[in-house]
Amino acid sequence: MKVFKFLKWFYPGLKVKRWIVLLGSGVFLLALSIARFLLDTLLMLKVLDILLFVLGLVLFILGIRYLIKSFFEVIGPNKELIDIIYEKRYLSRGPRVVTIGGGTGLSTILEGLKEYTSNITAIVAVADEGGSSGRLREEFGILPPGDIRNCLVSLAEAPQLMRDLFQYRFEEGKGIKGHSFGNLFITALTEVTGSFEEAIEESSKVLAIKGKVIPSSLDRIRLKAQYLDGSTKEGEDKIPKEEKPIKRVWIIPEDAKPNPQAIEAIKQAEIIILGPGSLFTSILPNLLIKEITQAICSRKDALKLYICNVMTQHGETDGFTTYDHWEKLIFHTHPNIVNCCLVNCGRLPSHLLFRYSQEKSFPVIPDTYKLREKGILVFEKDVVSRENYLRHDPYKSSREIMAIYGEFKKRWKRLRKK
Known part of the structure; x- marks a missing residue:
């Protein structure tokens, strides 16, 4: 069987045999020239041996080069060799990141994170009904x-x-x-x-893909909300349509089991990211699975970062400030669910603000001093995209996440020394 597999290298059309022959010829000429150089005594013959050595070296280098190129044309036909090496070597050593959420917010952040690490696990909400x-x-x-x-x-x-x-x-x-x-x-x-x-x-x-994408639970989960007026509504897609202030949300069944892969990823994570995205219908459905919240809270040595939305969401977070987002988050989970918060401080173009106001969506007011009073590390950075939508720019956001992680590691090391 092994002999048969070896013979496959010599099948026609693989574009490998010619380079193997070229490489072999180079090795043969190198060996021959070195042996002759050691044995020949005449200067003229030694000069010929050196020329033979140079020819062998050229054939050897060309054989290696084109053999590698032939391999990588199959492995990564649309990529340069340096890109493939970068992905396999550098990104594989990147931090272990877990992102938790759903909707557009989560997928936007992932677009940028994959430029820094391939050790990504996206834990995705499964309450979507629209x-x-x-x-x-x-x-x-x-x-x-x-x-x-x-x-x-x-x-x-x-x-x-x-x-x-x-x-x-x-x-x-x-x-x-x-x-x-x-x-x-x-x-x-x-x-x-x-x-x-x-x-x-x-x-x-x-x-x-770089990384993994997994559902937060394999159970069929539904989301239910209670509004400030006491009324309730069931169904993830129906909750915002009531256009009433939400008091709390919960999942049905309340004892839904977590995906074991999600728990394992959280236990191994160096960075745990909540958001951005719809607070009540994308982020919280994951965290209302009790074991997921417990696993996150137990990770004292991990960066647990909440990325606050740039704009309020009509029917969910109307009039919410940064602190209001955080307060609702811990009301449904635990005060130790996050230890850092990333807030946008970038300029928001007036023409986009006007367009969003037509949909009753407005900038989230950054009352970050309230978060600092609660012991949360707050990072105010320009992370907004200003092209067509007022949402997080994946590359700006990911760059800041990695900078925050570096700062967090330094702080954690100092705390451990005390």
């Missing part, structure tokens, strides 16, 4: 694939065409209108493999 995800959840009895798809695409290293394909949304067609290709792909894989987790894993391979 749009394509809600329909597939209802019809096929699977967990909602939409937020997971977005995270997979954000971490993908596959060609842009493949990423665009996963995000493609059908605008017409009976039964498929409104569905994205990626959602249908994950659903089909779930049917074929019999496992939602395995479907995510196989999708990860197709998209060649």
